[in-house]
Amino acid sequence: MDRVRRLSEFWSWLPAFRAVAESEHLPTASRELAVSVPAISRTVRLLEESLGRSLFDRVGRSLVLNPRGRGFLDAVREAMRQVDEGVEHVIARAFVGAVTVSVAGPLASIAVLPALSTLRASHPGIVPEVVTLAAAAAKAQLARGHVDLAVLDDPIPSDTLALVRLGRVDYGVWCRPAHPLVGSPPPSLADLRDAAFVAPTPGDDGRTPDRWPVEAPRRVVLRVADSQTGIDAALADDLLMVLPDATARARGLVRLPLDGVPPATIFLQRRPPLAEPGRIDAVADAIRAVAAPRLAP
Numbered sequence: 001m002d003r004v005r006r007l008s009e010f011w012s013w014l015p016a017f018r019a020v021a022e023s024e025h026l027p028t029a030s031r032e033l034a035v036s037v038p039a040i041s042r043t044v045r046l047l048e049e050s051l052g053r054s055l056f057d058r059v060g061r062s063l064v065l066n067p068r069g070r071g072f073l074d075a076v077r078e079a080m081r082q083v084d085e086g087v088e089h090v091i092a093r094a095f096v097g098a099v100t101v102s103v104a105g106p107l108a109s110i111a112v113l114p115a116l117s118t119l120r121a122s123h124p125g126i127v128p129e130v131v132t133l134a135a136a137a138a139k140a141q142l143a144r145g146h147v148d149l150a151v152l153d154d155p156i157p158s159d160t161l162a163l164v165r166l167g168r169v170d171y172g173v174w175c176r177p178a179h180p181l182v183g184s185p186p187p188s189l190a191d192l193r194d195a196a197f198v199a200p201t202p203g204d205d206g207r208t209p210d211r212w213p214v215e216a217p218r219r220v221v222l223r224v225a226d227s228q229t230g231i232d233a234a235l236a237d238d239l240l241m242v243l244p245d246a247t248a249r250a251r252g253l254v255r256l257p258l259d260g261v262p263p264a265t266i267f268l269q270r271r272p273p274l275a276e277p278g279r280i281d282a283v284a285d286a287i288r289a290v291a292a293p294r295l296a297p
Contacts, residue, residue, distance in 0.1 A: 013047040014079075016033060022073070024064055081145060085274050095282060098126075099129070100131060100149075101128055101129070101130050101148065101151065103151040104151065104153060105132050105228070107247075109246075113130075116130075118289075131147070135150075143161070149268060150270070153264035162269070164267060165267055168296040169245075171211040171244055172255045173192065173256045174243050175234060175256065193217050198222040198240070200224060200230065210242040211242050212242045212261065213262070246294065266295060268284060
């Protein structure tokens with residue numbers, strides 16, 4: 001009972017703490033919760049006084065989450081998730097509602113979209129939302145609960161996120177059938193140095209997120225935010241593009257007989273499943289089931 005009484009003292013303060021901890025910005029937390037900045041600030045102070053420990057470092061006028069605060073944030077996120085999932089089961093909505101799936105652009109058509117198609121037959125109440133995020137952004141949004149599942153080839157390990165290997169995807173250099181290189185002798189990576197490429201927009205680290213070897217120079221003449229636009233450009237012009245074989249072949253592109261583009265291992269990343277399965281588990285199971293026969297082991 002002492003534990004329940006202690007928790008009851010600050011349970012209502014936890015949403016404010018989480019909002020401030022995730023943004024480290026009082027006005028942002030204020031807008032998210034529709035509560036005034038002074039009220040948010042007072043709530044954080046009351047929580048710290050109740051715990052007898054600081055959760056933030058005060059740097060000028062800013063709040064910066066300290067190591068103790070980061071550990072507490074992980075615990076609060078998990079507790080809120082448990083409560084939210086419990087409510088869903090109580091009101092019989094465990095398999096009804098939205099599930100947000102982040103997927104690296106060219107991988108969507110290989111496993112995610114076919115899986116969502118089969119899912120509609122068994123769980124018509126689930127409404128998936130597919131977004132495209134880089135690995136670092138996907139990890140952050142998974143931790144915050146804004147993304148439920150991420151399918152990607154460069155996951156960032158995390159102590160609080162589960163990682164499941166789905167399989168291997170082969171990549172190649174693809175172009176339209178009328179491209180001058182089609183029918184020519186097999187090129188090497190060096191032979192393509194001056195060829196025109198369409199490629200994804202570089203990530204925050206400056207790297208182009210396709211499988212082209214970083215040590216091989218190439219000439220990128222067009223950058224695109226999504227793979228579909230890149231495929232359309234390659235079909236319309238004499239441009240080369242690095243793509244998963246299954247994705248490019250389905251769109252009518254031709255693969256150059258080229259070695260040197262490495263395959264990718266595809267993973268499913270998510271928060272650890274709870275004891276009672278729900279709609280996130282249903283989507284994850286569907287993706288795994290579809291990926292198994294489509295991806296190399």
